[in-house]
Amino acid sequence: MLNSDAWTQLREQCEQCRLCELHEHRTQLVFGAGDVGARLMLIGEAPGEKEDLSGTPFIGRSGRQLDALLEEAGLDRSTVYIANTVKCRPPANRDPSPAELNACGVWLSRQIELLAPRVIVCLGKFAARRMIDPKFMISQQHGQWFTTSDGRDITAIYHPAALLRNPGRRPDTLADLKSVRARLLQPAP
Numbered sequence: 001m002l003n004s005d006a007w008t009q010l011r012e013q014c015e016q017c018r019l020c021e022l023h024e025h026r027t028q029l030v031f032g033a034g035d036v037g038a039r040l041m042l043i044g045e046a047p048g049e050k051e052d053l054s055g056t057p058f059i060g061r062s063g064r065q066l067d068a069l070l071e072e073a074g075l076d077r078s079t080v081y082i083a084n085t086v087k088c089r090p091p092a093n094r095d096p097s098p099a100e101l102n103a104c105g106v107w108l109s110r111q112i113e114l115l116a117p118r119v120i121v122c123l124g125k126f127a128a129r130r131m132i133d134p135k136f137m138i139s140q141q142h143g144q145w146f147t148t149s150d151g152r153d154i155t156a157i158y159h160p161a162a163l164l165r166n167p168g169r170r171p172d173t174l175a176d177l178k179s180v181r182a183r184l185l186q187p188a189p
Contacts, residue, residue, distance in 0.1 A: 011031050031055075040080045049089065119152065121157060124156070127156065
């Protein structure tokens with residue numbers, strides 16, 4: 001069960017973070033959103049402009065794409081927790097730098113520790129390279145299952161924004177999400 005005091009303290013500490021320069025450009029911290037009791041955690045790359053303005057991850061076109069995929073796979077966004085590898089929007093939506101990923105890594109690690117999800121899904125190659133393997137190849141390894149150092153099941157799917165650019169990858173992503181749902185339905189080890 002999540003310790004709400006520890007969660008509140010983590011968010012407050014994250015809001016005060018000055019470990020990298022991204023805080024200088026943000027409108028709002030995008031800490032994460034969703035069910036803090038979720039067994040499934042989705043981890044994206046970084047907030048975009050709309051997320052920066054709202055403080056909520058995965059809204060706009062990518063968010064709608066993600067919501068549709070989750071629904072089609074028999075999952076519900078209201079029952080998952082969504083976060084990003086970095087909590088502030090990189091200028092001009094550029095990729096987060098290694099230093100920024102490392103600085104925010106402390107926040108994401110603590111979120112995972114407190115939330116204790118059973119399954120983690122990386123949304124896209126940047127999250128997969130941070131969470132699974134620095135050499136992760138999304139086109140070859142999406143949908144494969146790995147185990148984190150603390151025993152959680154983890155996989156990666158194509159980022160919803162990539163599916164907007166290449167709809168031909170949607171069937172693979174849907175199959176990967178159905179595999180996630182099946183994994184969640186299995187009895188806990």
